[in-house]
Structure formats: structure tokens, C-alpha cells
């Protein structure tokens with residue numbers, strides 16, 4: 001959020017070496033444009049070491065969904081210039097700039113672990129990750145994958161997949177058990193009208209309970 005980069009920089013200064021490997025700021029791209037650039041300059045210039053994760057979702061996600069200088073369109077829909085975040089943060093002096101595919105959890109976590117352990121400022125940019133509510137992102141075409149379903153015979157109701165906060169996944173309470181006899185307090189449900197086939201939920205389920213459905 002807006003205060004994250006300054007807060008992370010300050011936390012690093014207070015904690016010193018103790019904070020190494022633990023401090024990370026998370027900020028959306030539109031917020032970065034209006035209140036993140038100054039604190040990032042401050043962090044680099046004053047030798048902070050925190051990592052900034054820049055969520056490049058090409059929209060003002062939570063506060064209006066209006067266009068910004070990062071979307072390539074003006075507020076009246078007219079095409080315009082589009083910020084290149086990699087070039088921008090390099091111009092601010094950040095030497096460690098990484099790009100990740102946020103739909104690949106293992107890759108993303110690996111890069112975060114490497115960067116938070118560095119003793120200088122770094123920025124991780126989520127690439128090719130426009131908000132799924134943005135119509136021009138065409139999520140179904142982007143993933144070109146099957147939509148996913150829950151196998152009720154395997155779902156143990158562990159709720160791990162709920163932690164990714166996908167709007168298509170919801171909880172259905174009710175005692176029951178899996179086919180192989182594990183007791184559970186409920187199962188999850190995937191709304192096919194909302195699933196875009198991004199495959200993130202299957203990466204977190206340890207029980208192979210999320211399976212491809214229709215394409």
C-alpha cells in the first residue's frame with residue numbers, strides 16, 4: 001500500500017542486520033506512481049535494504065479502477081503512453097530488479113527469498129499480471145486452460161486454497177469425509193462463472209483435489 005515502501009525502509013533502519021531477510025513492501029502499480037516513487041528514491045539514496053514487490057496489475061484496483069500513466073490509456077479511453085516500471089525503478093537507482101510470473105508460486109517465492117536476503121534495495125515486478133476484472137485483459141484467452149473443479153472425494157477441507165483469496169473459491173461447511181476416510185468439516189467450491197483457469201489453486205492443494213473441468 002501507499003506507506004509500505006517508506007515503512008519498510010524505516011523498519012530496516014531501526015532493525016539493522018536483524019531485519020535482513022524479513023522486510024518486504026507490497027504496493028500496487030497505480031499507488032506506486034502517486035506515492036511510492038519518492039520513498040523508493042529515499043530507500044536507495046539512504047542505503048536501505050528492503051525489497052519492494054510492485055504488483056503490476058495495470059489498473060487502479062481498489063480506489064476507482066480509473067486509468068493511470070501505467071495503463072496506456074487516458075481517463076477518457078484515449079490510448080496514451082505507458083510507464084515501463086523496470087526502466088523507471090532502474091532510473092531511480094535500484095540495481096536489483098527482478099520480474100516474476102505471479103501465477104507460478106514456486107518461482108515467485110524463490111525470487112522473494114533471494115531478494116529479501118540482499119543487503120541493498122531491490123524491486124520485484126509481477127509481470128504480465130493485469131487485474132482479472134479488467135475486460136481488456138481477456139483472462140480466459142490469456143490462460144487458455146481448463147476451468148477447475150473440486151473433486152469432493154478428495155477434498156479434505158483444509159482451507160489452504162482459500163488463502164490465495166481467489167473470488168471463485170468459496171467454503172461450504174458440513175461434516176463429511178473423503179473417499180479414503182479423512183473426516184472433514186466442509187469442502188470448498190469453485191464457481192465456474194468466475195474461474196479463469198489460472199492454475200494457482202492447484203499449486204497449493206496437497207491432495208490433488210482440484211482438477212481440470214471444462215475448457
Ligand code: SF4
Nearest residue numbers: 155156158159161205
Ligand atoms: S481443495 Fe485442496 S487445498 Fe482446498 S480445501 Fe480441499 S484439500 Fe484443501
Ligand code: SF4
Nearest residue numbers: 166195196198199201
Ligand atoms: S484456477 Fe485460478 S481462477 Fe480458477 S479457481 Fe483456481 S485460483 Fe481461482
